[in-house]
Amino acid sequence: MARTPSNMLPLGTLAPSFKLLNPVEGVSQSLQELKSDKGTVIIFMCNHCPFVKHVMDELVNLAAEYQQKGIAFIAINANDAEQYPDDSPAHMKELAHAMAFSFPYLYDETQEVAKAYEAACTPDFFLFDGDLRLVYRGQLDDSRPGSEIPVTGQDLRKAMDQVLSGEPVFEDQKPSLGCNIKWKA
Template identity: 45%
Template sequence: MATTPTVCDFGWPAADFTLPGTDGKSYSLADVAGSNGSLIMFICNHCPYVLGVIDRIVRDATELQGVGIGVAAICSNDAASYPADNFDNMVVKAAEWGLPFPYLHDEDQSVARAYGAACTPDFFGFNAGGALQYRGRLDASRAGAGSPDLRRDLFEAMRLVADTGKGPAEQVPSMGCSIKWK
């Protein structure tokens, strides 16, 4: 079922976490924060919305890391009900997708709840001070990748955050599959 998260609550402070990554290490918010901000995204292995744009997520994350934005992805779905999203499958997908950022497992869903994550993908862009500046879409793609010339909403917003510390006033919410709660 498609879900749309709420709009950006500018200034909301990033919630800390410590979660295991698919690379065998644990990561906190401080570990993934960049000098110019942080992008925390909630994704999963099976969602058609994520699968349709994972190549764009990787492209944009790689470019954003180059301008000082730290990036991490978190899977919070109930793996008992959705085995495709279990940790072992996360390890496989992280390698298959060539993720250039930590892919973290939120088994007890506490981080998703702390962030108010609603769907996959759900993007949270913070400035260097840890204040929320972007909670919008990647681009106008939906359950499949849209045309290659779509405006890169997430990328442009996070470049603005890296440059100015502030996100755009106008933001279009992301859309995706609902988080699979326990």
């Protein structure tokens, strides 16, 4: 299991625009149509990564809770599906249904979006404010597979609460840690 940290895109960065296939809906969707004026979480993830599987239940719960408060959630899979067939659009659709995702799960086939966000691992979390400026990037919480630390989502939760209350987001942010994005050759 590779342990790759986030690249930690500079705070204040404007969210790179995108339009990607949503295999669940069978349509392409853009950042502009999916974003929220309160805040938007973008998660680079995939189906097969043990780090993603470790946080999946909490991710689904957090999304359901914070979408009701006005935060948008967008998941993006940028893995090379030819080399990693478990991460194919068909399997993305299966996972989204099995886990009852309340958020879009988009496929970055060209990997251009992952590169624009400087995403490095799965999961990799980015929180943008209502103006699509980066205010948080890094880990969900301190839990990792095998660590016996409970998955709580405390780091991302704290950042979202600060965005919703209009407070500045804490700047002592820890990189996420997960499997490297499976780049095409």
